[in-house]
Amino acid sequence: MLRQATYERNGRSASISVERIDTWFETTDSVINFPGLVELEGDHMFLSYHHGRHGGHEPLELAVSDDAGATWREAPDDHPMVYIHPDTGRKGIEFASGVLGYPRDDSIVHIDHDTVELSDRWKDRTSGSYHEMGQVESPTFLWRRWSTAGEPLEKHTFKVRDLPFARASYQSYSSLIELDNGDYLTALEWVDLLPADEWSTDTRGRIRKTRIGVFIVRSSDQGYTWDFVHKFDAGEVNPVYGPGDRTVDEGFDEADLVVTANGDILCVMRTGSYSPMFQSRSTDGGHTWSEPTNTGWQAVKPRLTLLPNGILACASGRGAYGHPQVTHVMLSLDGNGEHWETPFAFHTRGGCSYTSKMYRDDRLHVIYSDSDFTRELGTIGLPSQRICRAVIDVQSPAT
Numbered sequence: 001m002l003r004q005a006t007y008e009r010n011g012r013s014a015s016i017s018v019e020r021i022d023t024w025f026e027t028t029d030s031v032i033n034f035p036g037l038v039e040l041e042g043d044h045m046f047l048s049y050h051h052g053r054h055g056g057h058e059p060l061e062l063a064v065s066d067d068a069g070a071t072w073r074e075a076p077d078d079h080p081m082v083y084i085h086p087d088t089g090r091k092g093i094e095f096a097s098g099v100l101g102y103p104r105d106d107s108i109v110h111i112d113h114d115t116v117e118l119s120d121r122w123k124d125r126t127s128g129s130y131h132e133m134g135q136v137e138s139p140t141f142l143w144r145r146w147s148t149a150g151e152p153l154e155k156h157t158f159k160v161r162d163l164p165f166a167r168a169s170y171q172s173y174s175s176l177i178e179l180d181n182g183d184y185l186t187a188l189e190w191v192d193l194l195p196a197d198e199w200s201t202d203t204r205g206r207i208r209k210t211r212i213g214v215f216i217v218r219s220s221d222q223g224y225t226w227d228f229v230h231k232f233d234a235g236e237v238n239p240v241y242g243p244g245d246r247t248v249d250e251g252f253d254e255a256d257l258v259v260t261a262n263g264d265i266l267c268v269m270r271t272g273s274y275s276p277m278f279q280s281r282s283t284d285g286g287h288t289w290s291e292p293t294n295t296g297w298q299a300v301k302p303r304l305t306l307l308p309n310g311i312l313a314c315a316s317g318r319g320a321y322g323h324p325q326v327t328h329v330m331l332s333l334d335g336n337g338e339h340w341e342t343p344f345a346f347h348t349r350g351g352c353s354y355t356s357k358m359y360r361d362d363r364l365h366v367i368y369s370d371s372d373f374t375r376e377l378g379t380i381g382l383p384s385q386r387i388c389r390a391v392i393d394v395q396s397p398a399t
Contacts, residue, residue, distance in 0.1 A: 101176025
C-alpha cells in the first residue's frame with residue numbers, strides 16, 4: 001500500500017488507498033500528456049495520448065491493450081477506432097477530450113472536441129488563433145458510435161436546436177449520461193471573443209480575451225437531434241468573482257456530469273488553473289439547474305464516478321504553471337456532492353492533471369501523466385516522461 005487516508009462525516013466513514021501505480025508508457029524523448037482511455041469488451045482497451053507541452057496540435061499516439069492494460073502496442077492504422085485525416089495525415093481520435101459515453105445498449109459514443117467548422121479551418125493555422133478560427137453562428141458537431149468491440153456503428157453530424165449564442169467557438173470534455181427514460185444528457189462549452197474594451201488580466205497576468213461557459217444539451221432519440229437546455233455563465237453572475245466568494249479565473253469550462261446516489265444530476269466544472277471548481281445540481285432529470293456553487297477545491301477537467309458503495313469520487317488535479325502538479329481524487333461521502341472532503345493526492349510531481357478513469361475489479365483506476373507538462377523536457381528533473389495508472393481502493397463500512 002503506497003498511501004492511504006481516512007475520512008469521517010455525519011456518521012459515515014471511508015478509507016482510500018493507492019494499491020499500486022503502473023507505468024503504461026515511458027519515454028525520455030518528449031513530454032507525454034493528456035491520456036484518454038476507452039474501455040472495450042473484456043480486457044480490451046484503446047488509449048490516446050499526446051506528445052508535447054500543450055502548444056497546439058501536438059502529435060497524437062494511439063495504442064491498444066488486450067490484457068486490461070498490462071501490455072500495450074501501437075494501434076494499427078486499420079484499427080476501426082483509428083482515424084487518419086485525409087488531408088493532413090494526422091491521426092485521431094483524441095479521447096482525452098470530446099464527449100465520451102457508454103449507453104445501456106452496450107455501445108460507445110463520442111462527440112468530437114472540435115466543431116466540424118473548426119476542424120476544417122484548423123488545417124491552416126496562419127489565419128487566427130484557435131478560438132478566432134472556431135467562431136461560428138451555427139456550430140456543427142460530429143457524433144460517432146462504436147460497438148464494444150470497437151467496430152464502427154454510425155457517424156453523423158448534428159446541430160443543437162435553440163442555441164442562445166449569436167456567434168462563438170465551441171468545445172467539449174464531458175461524459176455522456178443516459179437517463180432512466182432513455183434520454184442522453186451531456187455538457188458542451190462555448191467561448192466568446194470579447195471586444196478589446198472588455199479584456200481583463202487573469203491571475204497569471206495574461207490578458208483574458210475570451211468568456212467561457214458551459215451549457216447542457218439533451219437528446220431524446222439516441223443522439224440524432226439535440227436541444228439546448230441550460231447555460232452556466234460566470235460572467236452573467238459577476239464578471240470578476242463569479243458565484244460565491246472565490247475568484248473565477250476563466251469562467252466555467254471542462255464540465256463533467258454524473259447521476260448521484262439520490263438520483264440528482266451533478267455538473268462539476270473547472271473555472272481555472274488556480275480557482276476552485278464549481279458545481280450545479282438538477283433534481284428534475286436535467287430540465288432545470290441550480291446556481292453554481294463553490295466546491296472548495298481547485299482542479300481541472302473533473303472526472304466523476306459514483307462508486308458501488310455509494311460514495312461519489314472526482315479525479316482531477318492541478319498546480320501552478322512551471323511547478324510540480326498535484327493529481328488527486330476527492331470524495332463525497334454522502335454520494336451526492338453535498339460536501340467534498342479534502343482531496344487525496346496520490347501524485348505530486350509534474351503532469352497535466354488531466355485524467356481518464358475506469359472502475360473495474362472493485363477498484364477506481366485513474367490514468368494520468370507524470371511529465372514536464374509546464375516546462376521544457378528535463379527542466380523539472382524527471383528521469384523520464386510517463387503515462388501511469390493508479391489503482392485506488394475506496395472502502396466504506398456499511399451503515
